[in-house]
Amino acid sequence: MKVELLELKENRVRFLLKGVSAAFANGIRRAALAEVPNLAIDEIALYDNTSVLFDEQLALRLGLVPITAEDPSVFSLPEECQCGGAGCPGCRLDFMVTVEGPGMVYSRDIKFTDPSVRPVVDTIPLVVLGEGEKVVIEGYATLGVARSHAKWNAGTLCGYKNLPKIEIGPECNGCGKCIAECARNILVLEAERIKVTDPLNCSLCKLCVRACETGAVKVEPVLDCFVLSIEGDGSVKARDMVWMATSEIRKRAEYLGNWLAEFA
Amino acid sequence: MAYKCTRCKKTVEVDYEYSGIRCPYCGHRILMKERPTTVKRMKAV
Numbered sequence: 001m002k003v004e005l006l007e008l009k010e011n012r013v014r015f016l017l018k019g020v021s022a023a024f025a026n027g028i029r030r031a032a033l034a035e036v037p038n039l040a041i042d043e044i045a046l047y048d049n050t051s052v053l054f055d056e057q058l059a060l061r062l063g064l065v066p067i068t069a070e071d072p073s074v075f076s077l078p079e080e081c082q083c084g085g086a087g088c089p090g091c092r093l094d095f096m097v098t099v100e101g102p103g104m105v106y107s108r109d110i111k112f113t114d115p116s117v118r119p120v121v122d123t124i125p126l127v128v129l130g131e132g133e134k135v136v137i138e139g140y141a142t143l144g145v146a147r148s149h150a151k152w153n154a155g156t157l158c159g160y161k162n163l164p165k166i167e168i169g170p171e172c173n174g175c176g177k178c179i180a181e182c183a184r185n186i187l188v189l190e191a192e193r194i195k196v197t198d199p200l201n202c203s204l205c206k207l208c209v210r211a212c213e214t215g216a217v218k219v220e221p222v223l224d225c226f227v228l229s230i231e232g233d234g235s236v237k238a239r240d241m242v243w244m245a246t247s248e249i250r251k252r253a254e255y256l257g258n259w260l261a262e263f264a
Numbered sequence: 265m266a267y268k269c270t271r272c273k274k275t276v277e278v279d280y281e282y283s284g285i286r287c288p289y290c291g292h293r294i295l296m297k298e299r300p301t302t303v304k305r306m307k308a309v
Binding site for chain 2: 041048050056
Protein backbone atom coordinates (compact mmCIF):
# COMPACT_ATOMS: atom_id res chain seq x y z
CA MET A 1 0.00 0.00 0.00
CA LYS A 2 1.22 3.49 -0.87
CA VAL A 3 -0.12 6.78 0.44
CA GLU A 4 0.33 10.10 -1.31
CA LEU A 5 -0.84 13.35 0.25
CA LEU A 6 -2.70 15.62 -2.16
CA GLU A 7 -4.07 18.37 0.05
CA LEU A 8 -3.87 19.13 3.76
CA LYS A 9 -5.89 21.87 5.39
CA GLU A 10 -7.08 22.35 8.96
CA ASN A 11 -10.51 20.84 8.26
CA ARG A 12 -9.85 18.87 5.11
CA VAL A 13 -7.39 16.25 3.95
CA ARG A 14 -7.20 14.58 0.55
CA PHE A 15 -4.90 11.69 -0.13
CA LEU A 16 -4.25 8.92 -2.60
CA LEU A 17 -4.31 5.28 -1.51
CA LYS A 18 -2.64 2.86 -3.89
CA GLY A 19 -2.81 -0.91 -3.80
CA VAL A 20 -5.82 -1.35 -1.54
CA SER A 21 -9.32 -2.77 -1.98
CA ALA A 22 -12.50 -0.69 -2.07
CA ALA A 23 -13.51 -2.26 1.26
CA PHE A 24 -10.35 -0.90 2.90
CA ALA A 25 -10.93 2.63 1.58
CA ASN A 26 -14.57 2.44 2.60
CA GLY A 27 -13.51 1.26 6.06
CA ILE A 28 -11.46 4.44 6.57
CA ARG A 29 -14.36 6.54 5.31
CA ARG A 30 -16.85 4.88 7.63
CA ALA A 31 -14.53 5.03 10.63
CA ALA A 32 -13.90 8.76 10.03
CA LEU A 33 -17.65 9.32 9.89
CA ALA A 34 -18.78 7.29 12.86
CA GLU A 35 -15.90 6.21 15.10
CA VAL A 36 -13.87 9.34 15.81
CA PRO A 37 -14.44 10.52 19.42
CA ASN A 38 -15.69 14.07 19.52
CA LEU A 39 -17.02 16.54 22.09
CA ALA A 40 -20.71 17.51 22.25
CA ILE A 41 -23.10 18.75 24.88
CA ASP A 42 -24.70 15.68 26.43
CA GLU A 43 -27.02 16.80 29.22
CA ILE A 44 -28.41 20.13 30.33
CA ALA A 45 -30.17 21.51 33.41
CA LEU A 46 -32.62 24.30 32.62
CA TYR A 47 -32.98 26.85 35.40
CA ASP A 48 -34.94 29.32 33.34
CA ASN A 49 -36.21 29.53 29.79
CA THR A 50 -38.72 32.26 29.08
CA SER A 51 -37.87 32.33 25.37
CA VAL A 52 -40.40 31.34 22.73
CA LEU A 53 -38.52 28.09 22.09
CA PHE A 54 -39.45 24.82 23.80
CA ASP A 55 -36.90 23.47 26.29
CA GLU A 56 -36.42 20.32 24.22
CA GLN A 57 -35.76 22.29 21.04
CA LEU A 58 -33.19 24.43 22.83
CA ALA A 59 -31.55 21.28 24.20
CA LEU A 60 -31.31 19.81 20.70
CA ARG A 61 -29.74 23.00 19.33
CA LEU A 62 -27.17 23.07 22.13
CA GLY A 63 -26.33 19.42 21.49
CA LEU A 64 -25.61 20.07 17.82
CA VAL A 65 -23.08 22.87 18.44
CA PRO A 66 -19.63 21.58 17.41
CA ILE A 67 -17.15 21.89 20.26
CA THR A 68 -13.39 21.80 20.11
CA ALA A 69 -10.64 21.41 22.69
CA GLU A 70 -7.00 22.41 22.38
CA ASP A 71 -5.98 18.88 23.36
CA PRO A 72 -8.90 16.42 23.07
CA SER A 73 -6.67 13.50 24.11
CA VAL A 74 -6.81 14.59 27.78
CA PHE A 75 -10.51 13.67 27.87
CA SER A 76 -11.83 10.14 27.81
CA LEU A 77 -15.07 8.52 26.80
CA PRO A 78 -17.41 8.15 29.84
CA GLU A 79 -17.48 4.35 29.47
CA GLU A 80 -13.67 4.20 29.41
CA CYS A 81 -13.08 6.79 32.15
CA GLN A 82 -11.52 5.80 35.48
CA CYS A 83 -14.65 7.11 37.24
CA GLY A 84 -16.68 4.44 35.47
CA GLY A 85 -18.99 6.95 33.79
CA ALA A 86 -20.16 8.54 37.05
CA GLY A 87 -18.79 11.92 35.93
CA CYS A 88 -15.42 13.53 36.65
CA PRO A 89 -13.31 16.35 35.11
CA GLY A 90 -11.72 13.73 32.86
CA CYS A 91 -14.94 12.89 31.04
CA ARG A 92 -17.30 15.81 31.73
CA LEU A 93 -16.87 19.45 30.72
CA ASP A 94 -19.21 21.78 32.53
CA PHE A 95 -20.66 24.84 30.87
CA MET A 96 -23.08 27.65 31.59
CA VAL A 97 -25.30 29.80 29.38
CA THR A 98 -26.82 32.92 30.95
CA VAL A 99 -28.32 35.45 28.56
CA GLU A 100 -31.02 38.03 29.06
CA GLY A 101 -32.96 39.62 26.22
CA PRO A 102 -33.42 41.46 24.02
CA GLY A 103 -30.98 39.87 21.60
CA MET A 104 -29.78 36.68 20.06
CA VAL A 105 -28.18 33.83 21.99
CA TYR A 106 -25.12 32.69 20.07
CA SER A 107 -22.85 29.68 20.48
CA ARG A 108 -20.21 32.01 21.94
CA ASP A 109 -22.48 32.43 24.99
CA ILE A 110 -21.73 28.81 25.93
CA LYS A 111 -19.05 29.33 28.58
CA PHE A 112 -17.07 26.27 29.55
CA THR A 113 -15.30 26.04 32.88
CA ASP A 114 -12.26 24.67 31.04
CA PRO A 115 -10.76 27.61 29.08
CA SER A 116 -9.24 25.27 26.48
CA VAL A 117 -12.71 24.15 25.37
CA ARG A 118 -14.91 26.32 23.17
CA PRO A 119 -17.46 26.11 20.34
CA VAL A 120 -15.82 25.78 16.91
CA VAL A 121 -17.84 28.69 15.50
CA ASP A 122 -18.83 31.63 17.70
CA THR A 123 -21.76 32.86 15.66
CA ILE A 124 -24.16 29.91 15.55
CA PRO A 125 -27.56 31.39 16.46
CA LEU A 126 -29.42 29.39 19.13
CA VAL A 127 -32.50 31.43 20.03
CA VAL A 128 -33.83 34.98 19.77
CA LEU A 129 -34.76 36.57 23.08
CA GLY A 130 -37.34 39.32 23.38
CA GLU A 131 -37.51 42.08 25.97
CA GLY A 132 -37.32 40.58 29.48
CA GLU A 133 -36.84 37.02 28.23
CA LYS A 134 -34.09 34.97 29.79
CA VAL A 135 -32.22 31.72 29.34
CA VAL A 136 -30.23 30.16 32.19
CA ILE A 137 -28.78 26.76 31.42
CA GLU A 138 -25.97 24.69 32.80
CA GLY A 139 -24.83 21.27 31.73
CA TYR A 140 -21.91 19.24 30.56
CA ALA A 141 -20.31 18.03 27.36
CA THR A 142 -18.80 14.59 26.93
CA LEU A 143 -16.79 12.71 24.38
CA GLY A 144 -18.82 10.41 22.21
CA VAL A 145 -18.89 8.72 18.84
CA ALA A 146 -21.30 9.39 15.98
CA ARG A 147 -22.39 5.76 16.01
CA SER A 148 -24.52 6.62 19.07
CA HIS A 149 -25.72 10.09 17.98
CA ALA A 150 -25.02 12.39 15.03
CA LYS A 151 -24.09 15.29 17.34
CA TRP A 152 -20.75 13.55 17.97
CA ASN A 153 -20.07 13.48 14.26
CA ALA A 154 -16.56 14.82 13.65
CA GLY A 155 -16.27 13.84 9.99
CA THR A 156 -18.98 15.60 8.05
CA LEU A 157 -17.98 15.06 4.45
CA CYS A 158 -16.02 11.87 3.89
CA GLY A 159 -15.85 10.10 0.58
CA TYR A 160 -13.66 8.27 -1.86
CA LYS A 161 -13.49 7.57 -5.56
CA ASN A 162 -11.34 5.47 -7.82
CA LEU A 163 -8.41 7.25 -9.37
CA PRO A 164 -9.47 8.15 -12.93
CA LYS A 165 -7.21 7.09 -15.79
CA ILE A 166 -7.79 9.26 -18.86
CA GLU A 167 -6.15 8.32 -22.14
CA ILE A 168 -6.30 10.27 -25.38
CA GLY A 169 -5.62 7.99 -28.33
CA PRO A 170 -3.79 8.88 -31.58
CA GLU A 171 -7.12 8.95 -33.48
CA CYS A 172 -8.03 12.25 -31.74
CA ASN A 173 -8.76 14.90 -34.40
CA GLY A 174 -8.93 17.82 -31.96
CA CYS A 175 -12.60 18.57 -32.60
CA GLY A 176 -13.04 19.85 -29.04
CA LYS A 177 -16.45 18.24 -28.41
CA CYS A 178 -15.15 16.51 -25.27
CA ILE A 179 -13.93 19.89 -23.92
CA ALA A 180 -17.43 21.33 -24.29
CA GLU A 181 -18.99 18.33 -22.53
CA CYS A 182 -16.60 18.16 -19.57
CA ALA A 183 -18.35 19.66 -16.53
CA ARG A 184 -15.13 19.85 -14.49
CA ASN A 185 -13.18 21.67 -17.23
CA ILE A 186 -10.16 19.38 -17.03
CA LEU A 187 -9.64 19.01 -20.79
CA VAL A 188 -7.87 21.64 -22.90
CA LEU A 189 -6.85 21.86 -26.52
CA GLU A 190 -3.13 22.24 -27.08
CA ALA A 191 -1.59 22.08 -30.56
CA GLU A 192 -4.59 20.29 -32.11
CA ARG A 193 -4.45 17.67 -29.36
CA ILE A 194 -6.57 17.19 -26.23
CA LYS A 195 -4.63 17.44 -23.00
CA VAL A 196 -5.79 16.48 -19.49
CA THR A 197 -4.95 19.22 -16.98
CA ASP A 198 -6.13 17.71 -13.68
CA PRO A 199 -7.05 14.00 -13.86
CA LEU A 200 -7.74 13.86 -10.09
CA ASN A 201 -10.65 16.27 -10.56
CA CYS A 202 -12.38 13.92 -13.02
CA SER A 203 -15.69 12.56 -11.70
CA LEU A 204 -15.69 9.57 -14.10
CA CYS A 205 -18.95 10.74 -15.68
CA LYS A 206 -17.66 9.67 -19.12
CA LEU A 207 -19.52 12.44 -20.96
CA CYS A 208 -16.32 13.09 -22.90
CA VAL A 209 -16.20 9.43 -23.99
CA ARG A 210 -19.75 9.68 -25.34
CA ALA A 211 -19.02 12.99 -27.07
CA CYS A 212 -15.92 11.69 -28.85
CA GLU A 213 -16.92 10.43 -32.31
CA THR A 214 -13.55 8.90 -33.12
CA GLY A 215 -13.39 6.94 -29.87
CA ALA A 216 -10.06 8.50 -28.91
CA VAL A 217 -10.98 9.38 -25.32
CA LYS A 218 -10.86 6.53 -22.84
CA VAL A 219 -11.75 7.03 -19.17
CA GLU A 220 -11.37 4.12 -16.78
CA PRO A 221 -11.15 3.87 -13.00
CA VAL A 222 -7.97 2.40 -11.54
CA LEU A 223 -9.53 -0.34 -9.43
CA ASP A 224 -6.94 -0.53 -6.66
CA CYS A 225 -6.27 3.20 -6.34
CA PHE A 226 -8.51 5.60 -4.42
CA VAL A 227 -8.72 9.32 -3.78
CA LEU A 228 -9.98 9.78 -0.22
CA SER A 229 -11.39 13.07 0.91
CA ILE A 230 -11.98 13.54 4.64
CA GLU A 231 -13.55 16.76 5.82
CA GLY A 232 -14.62 17.63 9.36
CA ASP A 233 -16.69 20.27 11.12
CA GLY A 234 -13.59 21.77 12.72
CA SER A 235 -13.88 20.10 16.11
CA VAL A 236 -11.11 17.62 15.29
CA LYS A 237 -8.28 18.40 12.86
CA ALA A 238 -8.61 16.46 9.61
CA ARG A 239 -5.13 15.00 10.04
CA ASP A 240 -6.00 13.71 13.53
CA MET A 241 -9.33 12.43 12.29
CA VAL A 242 -7.70 10.09 9.76
CA TRP A 243 -5.24 8.96 12.42
CA MET A 244 -8.02 8.23 14.92
CA ALA A 245 -10.14 6.46 12.30
CA THR A 246 -7.31 4.17 11.25
CA SER A 247 -6.36 3.54 14.89
CA GLU A 248 -9.92 2.45 15.55
CA ILE A 249 -9.82 0.02 12.61
CA ARG A 250 -6.51 -1.37 13.86
CA LYS A 251 -7.90 -1.74 17.39
CA ARG A 252 -10.87 -3.70 16.11
CA ALA A 253 -8.75 -5.86 13.84
CA GLU A 254 -6.48 -6.70 16.79
CA TYR A 255 -9.49 -7.53 18.93
CA LEU A 256 -10.85 -9.82 16.21
CA GLY A 257 -7.43 -11.45 15.78
CA ASN A 258 -7.12 -12.12 19.52
CA TRP A 259 -10.66 -13.44 19.67
CA LEU A 260 -10.06 -15.82 16.78
CA ALA A 261 -6.74 -16.94 18.32
CA GLU A 262 -8.69 -18.38 21.24
CA PHE A 263 -10.23 -20.94 18.90
CA ALA A 264 -7.03 -21.83 17.09
CA MET B 265 -52.11 23.53 40.48
CA ALA B 266 -51.46 27.28 40.34
CA TYR B 267 -52.18 29.22 37.14
CA LYS B 268 -51.78 32.83 36.13
CA CYS B 269 -54.61 34.89 34.71
CA THR B 270 -53.56 36.49 31.42
CA ARG B 271 -55.72 39.60 32.11
CA CYS B 272 -55.24 40.51 35.77
CA LYS B 273 -51.90 38.62 36.10
CA LYS B 274 -52.92 37.19 39.46
CA THR B 275 -52.01 33.68 40.54
CA VAL B 276 -55.17 31.62 40.87
CA GLU B 277 -55.93 28.16 42.14
CA VAL B 278 -58.31 26.34 39.83
CA ASP B 279 -61.07 24.18 41.23
CA TYR B 280 -61.87 22.02 38.24
CA GLU B 281 -65.03 20.44 39.72
CA TYR B 282 -66.69 23.61 41.03
CA SER B 283 -65.82 26.62 38.91
CA GLY B 284 -64.13 25.18 35.83
CA ILE B 285 -61.45 27.27 34.13
CA ARG B 286 -62.18 30.83 35.26
CA CYS B 287 -60.26 33.51 37.17
CA PRO B 288 -62.04 34.14 40.52
CA TYR B 289 -60.86 37.79 40.54
CA CYS B 290 -61.76 39.08 37.10
CA GLY B 291 -63.73 36.24 35.53
CA HIS B 292 -61.31 35.87 32.62
CA ARG B 293 -61.24 32.41 31.11
CA ILE B 294 -57.72 32.30 29.71
CA LEU B 295 -55.22 31.07 32.28
CA MET B 296 -51.54 30.39 31.85
CA LYS B 297 -49.63 27.51 33.40
CA GLU B 298 -46.55 28.89 35.14
CA ARG B 299 -43.14 27.36 34.69
CA PRO B 300 -42.25 25.19 37.70
CA THR B 301 -39.43 26.52 39.89
CA THR B 302 -37.66 23.17 39.84
CA VAL B 303 -34.62 22.58 37.63
CA LYS B 304 -35.47 20.66 34.47
CA ARG B 305 -32.84 18.13 33.42
CA MET B 306 -32.78 16.62 29.97
CA LYS B 307 -30.52 15.00 27.42
CA ALA B 308 -29.34 17.32 24.63
CA VAL B 309 -30.77 15.18 21.83
